[in-house]
Amino acid sequence: MNFDFYLPVEIIFGRGRIKSLGEVAKRYGYRAIIITGRKSAKENGALEKALGSLKSWGVEKVIVYDKVEPNPTDKIVNEASQIVVEEKIDYIVGLGGGSALDTAKAVSIVSSNEGYAWDYVNYPEGPRLIPYLNRPVICIPTTAGTGSEVNRYSVISNPIRKEKLVISHSLNYPKVALIDPELCLSMSPKLTAITGVDAFIHALESLTNKVENVFADELAIRALRIIKEWLPVAVSEPSNLKAREWMSYAAMLAGIAIDKKRVALIHGMEHPVSAHYPNIAHAEGLAALAPAITNFNYKGNPKKYALFAEIMGYEPKPEKAVSAVADFLEKVGMRVSLKELGVEKEKLERLAEDTYMLSRGLFPINPVEPSMEDILKLYQQSYEGF
Template identity: 35%
Template sequence: MSMNFASPRMLLVAGGAVRQLADVLARFGLSRPLVVTDPFMVGSGHVRHCLEPLERAGLAIAVFSDTVSDPTDIVVEAGVERLEVGDYDCLIGFGGGSPIDTAKAMAILAAGGGKMRDYKAPFAADKGALPVIAVPTTAGTGSECTRFTVITDTERDEKMLIAGLGALPLAAVVDYELTFSVPPRTTADTGIDSLTHALEAYVSKRANPISDALALSAMALIGANIRTAYAEPHNAAAREAMMLAATEAGLAFSNSSVALVHGMSRPIGAHFHVPHGLSNAMLLPAITRFSVPGAAARYAEAARRIGFARDGDNDDTAAARLVSGLEALNRDLSVPTPAAYGIDEAAWTGKMALMAEQALASGSPGNNPRVPSAEEIVGLYREVWTGAAANR
């Protein structure tokens, strides 16, 4: 067996961990951070959780808060321009996946120049101009511990997967207390994002024993806690479990890769501006049903770990209960269909062939246990539109 496992040099996981942020920087001899965040974090005052410990330590701090949901190459270029006029020795990505992904992309683009599309997978984006310290405020993307970032090419209307060690944070500060104010819709979407990461990491053709252990642990935590975190936002035990699961799932898929759900999800986000976790949720039941024949035993074990199937269920029964369990989870978390979300049917139908082409080009579907053709991907997009997965 041969495998290559990469992770941040430090993972600080604890309630209140953000208060130790200055100490984390000091461990690495860093003192001049540019904090990359978003307008909501600034306007709501949540960014103070990040800034106050740095200010108390007397550090020189600057803030770049122009990030957007579904980060774009334009925003990354603006961030690099900000880097070039300052004297910074690190980047702190503070917020959901978008600020963290933006910080990663800024480090990569600043190191090599050119355009963000120059670093699109399969290019190995292994160089970063500055180290990134990630502080997630949602339990979902796992970006705090992955070697990936996803950036939209605005000219081509394409979400680009950028992969390499240049995107791997130096350290991650994982503090579940930062998620108490996350609204139910975001809790649901990011939670299913984590579940998708763990499930795809486990069934990926590139899975390994370490990613398996992390993925199985994450699935168990999510299955036991996602509904509680959604219904009871201030339930500390559920929030802590979901935050740990997000990090475990991030480590898992960073080292075994995602598969067909993510390959098909990114084009939905690019063309219809659906939040990433929500587009994953829309796709997950139908794509799981399609994929089960390629790895029935693995999908069955996932069902048992999540809690959808019993230990005594045979593989066929457990795999079937995985699909029905995912459908029920979507109903319980009020996941809309594309139509209910407000997407125009003609626009969706007209984009299906292009989205299938972009999904395959990303490489992620090639990791799936059952690798689809472009025609099969179009059929899955059609099934998701009609709601066939939710109505069986």
Template identity: 35%
Template structure:
């Protein structure tokens, strides 16, 4: 048995911990760029963070140009703001899109080439990357404790994950009180991302005993508390446990990465940027689980996943159906009615720019397998 394992940066966890933003930033720089979406500004949350920064004598600018499925253009706009403001620390406030954008800006503002060159691995990310603080307001992407930033190129329709240890947030602030206002639809798609992170890290060919420990706990907590959060979003204990599950799952994928489900969902998102990542995942995931359950070496792990969803169901597909029966997902891909040519292109691209991650799947897959998964998922 051989593996390497390292924990992420400092994690500040608990209700009200957003108040520690100023102190955290003061230890890393003198001028911050606060990266968020417009809602964080209009809701007053960005203003609250700015007050904490000011109290610690940290100057700050706000970049509120974050978009869902962050694009190269939106990131480059943030890079210009960071450079113009001579910012030396980047703070991501929000969900995965805001934190991924903050990570990418931290690279772009400190490196000479366009961000896309770093996203696709053409040019390596270096230790010149500006320090990042991640303040997560959702329980879904795990981006606050991963070394990945997902970037969409609208011109090429590609959506890779830029990976580098230098973009791992130095400090993550996880304040479950910020998640109490999440609407049900957002709770569902973010919570499903937590579940799928746990599942894919657990069954990845890159998994190890340490990543398994975090992945198992993430799956267990998600199975116990996601239904509660979905039904009662104001339940602070359930929100805390989902925030913890999200953090555990993020640590797990930072080491074991993800596999086929996420790769296909990323490719879908590249072609249909208006489809949320969690919704794309949910649409295909039952068939991905059934396909992967053929893995004999992973039989015990798939048994654990199935029992976590439902003790009595016969098979992982039935367990999935029963556990998520009361959840409402849009399944927007179905309404797009992708034709055979589009399905073929998605299947092919699964094994191009993200082939290395697809190869971590517990069952070796090819384009024909992905076509079948997509066709069954679209019925």
């Protein structure tokens, strides 16, 4: 057994824990910015709770930056970073779904160093960024899926280049993940399914890719068991707090698993989809691609796919993984094709080229290393539905 495990994120988990935001944040200074989406944190009361807690612990200034949208852009990161610098902000609170959290983390990197968001995608580890300069980030998820609250990734879109790339750097970890499952109660069944499927694919891809890390595998396995049992419950009973609690926990486990083991080809092929079609939610793209890619992948890591099939309640055979994925997506109302999502057939070749150019860093760890032809074929298979 040979593995590394480093997680510099303090996790504060539990029902109602958003109340402790002010107390936790106090350590990091007096001037805060809350980075959030346009609507949901206001409508579900999370923003009010966060502001109330900060104020009761004597914060001097809080700016609410509420322009984050799904598939967050480099432009938004740059704009918020400028405000952070001008207003001499001490620490950053990300409040919302994956987009708000990814943006908050990227704003810390950009505002604490120089340049723009796009300078930091695929940025190498090394001494050029100075750790102690980085502004602390507190992530408060209001969905259960992304896992961004516990990992080093920020996925950022560049609408001009039609590219969606990742800031993946050890300075991009939040300082604190404040995970309060009650904040997920107001998610609609559809949003619950979409975000839950993201966590499901994180667990599937981290478990089955070629990176060896037995400890991270345990997290992915546990996440899959929980998601199998509790995501359908959360979708059909949105106010079931126990289901919300388990899903917040599973998304966190899967978020740590991908931090240690990364993802694989499903994510690699999805990013070009939502880069070209920003109205497609990340996990809808994942759901459309997952069955065909699982069918392509299972021979490359038969033991892990057999284990996955078994966890999902199927015979422990690698080929059963394909129906295990497809049936589960069906069960939570996420069995979709690229065509149904609005992808144009003539775009498939461009998507394949983009995957080949922009996601090839993932190819060596994918269970089966794909060729350009394989990728095009997988898009074609996912177009009508596999």
